[in-house]
Amino acid sequence: MAINWFKYSSPATFYPLAGRLAVWFGIASVLLLVVGLYMSFFVAPTDYKQGEGYRIIYIHVPAAWMSMFIYFVMACWAAAGIIWRTRLSSMMALALAPTGAMFTFIALWTGSLWGKPMWGTWWVWDARIVSELILLFLFIGFMALNSAIDDARRAARASGVLAIVGIINLPIIYYSVQWWNTLHQGATIKFSTQGVQSEMSEIMLYSMLVMTFACWFYTIAVVMTRVRRIILEREGNSTWVKEMLQEER
Amino acid sequence: MFGALKTVILRDLTLAMRHRSDVLTTLFFFIIVVSLFPLGVGPEPEQLRAMAAGVVWVAALLATMLSLGRLFSDDYADGTLEQLVLAPQPLSLIVLGKVIAHWMVAGLPLVIMAPLLGLQFGLSGDALIALMISLLLGTPALSLIGAIGAGLTLGVRGGGVLVSILVLPLYIPVLIFGAGAVESVSAGMGAEGHFALMGAILIMALLLAPWGAAAALRISVE
Amino acid sequence: MAEWFAMNGHGLYIWGSFGMAAIFMIAEPILVRNSHRTLRARMSRMIRMNAGSE
Numbered sequence: 001m002a003i004n005w006f007k008y009s010s011p012a013t014f015y016p017l018a019g020r021l022a023v024w025f026g027i028a029s030v031l032l033l034v035v036g037l038y039m040s041f042f043v044a045p046t047d048y049k050q051g052e053g054y055r056i057i058y059i060h061v062p063a064a065w066m067s068m069f070i071y072f073v074m075a076c077w078a079a080a081g082i083i084w085r086t087r088l089s090s091m092m093a094l095a096l097a098p099t100g101a102m103f104t105f106i107a108l109w110t111g112s113l114w115g116k117p118m119w120g121t122w123w124v125w126d127a128r129i130v131s132e133l134i135l136l137f138l139f140i141g142f143m144a145l146n147s148a149i150d151d152a153r154r155a156a157r158a159s160g161v162l163a164i165v166g167i168i169n170l171p172i173i174y175y176s177v178q179w180w181n182t183l184h185q186g187a188t189i190k191f192s193t194q195g196v197q198s199e200m201s202e203i204m205l206y207s208m209l210v211m212t213f214a215c216w217f218y219t220i221a222v223v224m225t226r227v228r229r230i231i232l233e234r235e236g237n238s239t240w241v242k243e244m245l246q247e248e249r
Numbered sequence: 250m251f252g253a254l255k256t257v258i259l260r261d262l263t264l265a266m267r268h269r270s271d272v273l274t275t276l277f278f279f280i281i282v283v284s285l286f287p288l289g290v291g292p293e294p295e296q297l298r299a300m301a302a303g304v305v306w307v308a309a310l311l312a313t314m315l316s317l318g319r320l321f322s323d324d325y326a327d328g329t330l331e332q333l334v335l336a337p338q339p340l341s342l343i344v345l346g347k348v349i350a351h352w353m354v355a356g357l358p359l360v361i362m363a364p365l366l367g368l369q370f371g372l373s374g375d376a377l378i379a380l381m382i383s384l385l386l387g388t389p390a391l392s393l394i395g396a397i398g399a400g401l402t403l404g405v406r407g408g409g410v411l412v413s414i415l416v417l418p419l420y421i422p423v424l425i426f427g428a429g430a431v432e433s434v435s436a437g438m439g440a441e442g443h444f445a446l447m448g449a450i451l452i453m454a455l456l457l458a459p460w461g462a463a464a465a466l467r468i469s470v471e
Numbered sequence: 472m473a474e475w476f477a478m479n480g481h482g483l484y485i486w487g488s489f490g491m492a493a494i495f496m497i498a499e500p501i502l503v504r505n506s507h508r509t510l511r512a513r514m515s516r517m518i519r520m521n522a523g524s525e
């Protein structure tokens with residue numbers, strides 16, 4: 001079974017495929033969200049230490065995972081776009097960034113709402129929180145650079161270089177922040193998710209996984225739609241776009 | 250090959266010496282930012298001593314970042330950069346030369362000035378030496394990493410503000426270890442570990458940043 | 472029901488978290504979809520206009 005993947009690397013063939021993918025992943029994501037939310041709120045038991053408030057992790061952890069995963073995928077697409085000069089790769093990187101930034105923000109927001117009842121404070125300068133904040137800055141920088149350059153090809157390649165520099169830096173930033181945090185252990189607030197994870201019951205883990213997959217499929221659906229718009233924007237003058245739009249009339 | 254490096258450094262230094270006020274502006278910016286903090290926070294010596302390293306380092310970050318605009322923009326405006334991109338010498342080497350010259354003009358004065366500012370904040374002698382060494386190791390890394398951002402935003406509208414969004418998050422490790430070194434000396438512990446880590450960051454930046462900045466310049470000039 | 476929504480005193484935090492996530496995750500697809508459709512409609516209108524003038 002040799003599928004010719006390169007066939008789909010041209011925007012003309014990818015555009016209709018992306019439309020179908022968006023629909024299917026959108027439906028799958030809604031179904032998974034319903035199941036995941038039901039599991040998170042009605043099946044998963046109340047945590048005996050943290051009460052009902054712990055249920056925030058069912059959105060917080062998937063959002064945090066997705067934010068990091070999306071940055072990684074975005075950097076890979078950006079690198080592919082620079083190495084092979086494929087137009088579609090850069091468009092994918094550009095389409096991923098806003099959703100990545102959104103999940104980063106949700107992770108920060110929900111983390112803050114978790115912190116208030118659990119630790120009694122909205123914000124802690126904890127290593128993980130600070131790293132997540134920096135990740136948000138990196139996403140914003142990527143999008144800002146992209147929108148500041150008018151020439152689409154130059155914008156794609158410049159922001160691609162930035163994404164690669166960011167992904168090389170990310171581990172260094174993460175470890176330096178973690179190390180900084182251990183140095184400044186002023187307020188002794190222990191991260192209790194660690195405890196939750198080790199003694200987490202299977203049902204909690206499953207609900208979290210279902211929610212993560214729901215977020216993942218959601219991302220695919222949204223990104224596919226966004227990449228369709230970017231393709232139309234960039235390829236507006238090509239013949240295939242004109243023929244396609246003429247046919248549908 | 251090193252001839253080319255030397256030529257680029259000497260050329261950029263000569264150009265910088267013709268616009269001496271630019272150099273001084275960066276330095277005065279650094280001094281003013283540091284001097285503003287006691288006015289904002291209050292004159293308690295204990296508090297000032299505790300925050301001295303962080304304040305000086307953040308000011309150094311901002312001063313370096315502001316001076317990044319000059320790194321390539323003049324050459325870009327008069328077309329020299331296109332010639333440099335087409336030159337037979339590797340572009341990353343030329344970029345390295347320009348970054349070294351930039352550091353000598355923008356970074357080195359900060360290193361020399363920092364102990365004086367540290368004195369104003371009541372730092373001890375050991376801490377002042379640690380501050381100088383940390384800046385000596387850190388500011389070249391700042392110039393190197395910043396060169397990538399400067400290359401990417403070349404000729405882009407709103408480039409000055411944009412470069413800060415791109416570059417400042419990448420400066421965070423240098424800031425953490427730099428300020429940490431001074432703090433750990435103040436607390437009576439050695440700072441060898443910090444200096445080793447900063448040295449590692451500097452070496453990594455030396456190996457990777459000229460290459461990244463050269464790629465950025467090629468994209469911008471093309 | 473009201474008791475369930477109160478979540479043992481943690482209702483504000485839980486619904487604040489899930490509510491904000493819901494707002495974003497509902498708004499984003501709608502916005503993206505609309506902007507794609509608008510662009511597509513505008514482009515096919517342009518093509519029709521050009522075809523008519525020829």
